[in-house]
Amino acid sequence: MTSGYAAGAGTVGPSTKDGSRAMRIASRLIGYLPTKRNLNGTDWVNAKYPGRTYPSIAAIPWTFKQTHTIQEKKVDGVRTITVRPLLGATKSHIIYTHGGIYINELGRPHWWIIAELTKRTGAAVTVPLYRLAPESTYHEAYPYLVSVYRDVLRTAAPDDVTLMGDSAGGGLAIAQPWAFSDAGLPRPGRIVAFSPWLDVTATNPEIPKYDAVDPMLSVAGGVQAGLWWAGGDDPRTPLISPACAPDDMLATVPPTRIYQGSRDVCMADATVFRDRAVAAGADVTMKVYPGGFHVFPAFPRLPESREVYADVAAFLGRPPLP
Template sequence: MSPTFESAAEPSASAAMRVVNTVLGLTSTKRHYNSLDWMRAQYLRRAYPSPAPLTRALRRLCTVEELEVDGVRTLTLRPRSASSGRHLIYTHGGTYINELARPHWWIIAALIRATGATVTVPLYRLAPEHSFRETYDYLAAVYRLVLTTTRADDVILAGDSAGGGLAVGQALHFAALGLPQPGHLILFSPWLDVTGTNPAIQQYDRVDPMLAVPGAVEAGKWWAAGEDPKHHLLSPVFALPGALAELPPITLYQGSRDICMADALAFDRVMSDAGCTIAFKRYPGAFHVFVGLPWLRESRAVFADIRQTMPAPKTAER
């Protein structure tokens, strides 16, 4: 059976969601992702980008510690009050080629309010200048550093889009290294297959107001740097069942107007077949990484769900 999706006019989508879908459809983002000439001209000759600065609201909410891990800038945000003892590692999206943007800070702030967690933000190096292999080495170093202060059970790996794929990839990589598994994964519209070969994608591509398959696949090739795009650290949907079975519980939040929905459905199936715990929560009419606008009704529902469903921490930070 072909997967189903809802249109932006679906009554269960909020009015604000429908408006945002319309506005996004008027921007040039999707057109750019449909043009490989534009992608190559924009990214292969660029000056390396900088991440968006922290918002004032986040600085009021948290203390900020900045350090270098393996030579890469890494930020840790600690709530000034009501800390829960959890530690969340958040990897941002951007098809592995774009830096952390202002909406990512909004997501992180909402997660801190929902969980009381300390959040470490690894500003991993991007393609096409860098590749996935050096990033996974760096992320393992970040994880080891977090484990010096926090039990693995109290660590949450989270991310959006490409960063959601990285969250799954990290858990697979950490298991292969013999490191203890984190307690939970939170995935927002994760990009779980860089190959773009799922035949169901085209149905979502037609209604996605932001992304298109050709540019995403090109970005995935840059990130892979010659490796098979079906490698499990690039496309976790192709991981072996035995590796998937080692993953901690996963909560996946996905909108229906998003090309990533096809692979989220496939990932849900392979996870269930492997006997894993996954809660797959779908939002009709929602665009890619809709939680980046935390004021939307659907986004508020996501963060309320996280607040209610995350297990209590085992211990406070050491």
């Protein structure tokens, strides 16, 4: 039995309305945390982020040192980390851009995602620590990400490269090939996005119905963060909001898989992006998991998350684990 359904290449009804029991418990617990209920409006972002001390990322887990090689370098002066599994390595190379509404650093759950990806796929994973808003904007991020991709291509063929990310990082994963093309670089093999944030304006009329059941996200705060990231440009610019890209750009999107929960405000714009990209001729499939909250694959033990990682491994051409 599968708890998700594929949308874009045909739709299959979900097996349960609210997901597995574990998903329901996890969603309830997230709802009790001081997240969404304390993040209404924009006062919290305006008070916390401008003028802050620039944050540090979560430390690399000590277990990585036992099971991976870890390489750190500066690319365009920005710290960039690559981890490679010591056992079961494949030729796949993932470039993983972390989420955090463009204003939050890479956190511990991102390392949980990366650990599961290397375990399931055998891929090397490069983690670009792009500079955050409000200190920086997308203008600085994309030249850096182009340089990271160029560096990865020194040891990996384009078809072996997968762009991946969650939330805001999922939006970056989807938009990066357009920047690569402008730089004269070949298209990467594929894209995988977990709960991607694809339109920072939050003007989709479907958003309120998802906001009513989303236990985690604050829409108003996200819009403010998106404006900082845009740096004064139109926030509907495709490199900021890929769901707003014109059809000719959408047609060039590499084969893409989106993994989305039904209790997530990002679902509304992910659906728009999927529908528009497919209509333009792109290979974009979205798998929706009933009851899934924002970036639920960050909790790899959920039954739905195990399904996601098995599907990602198959997408990258890796046989399932025994």
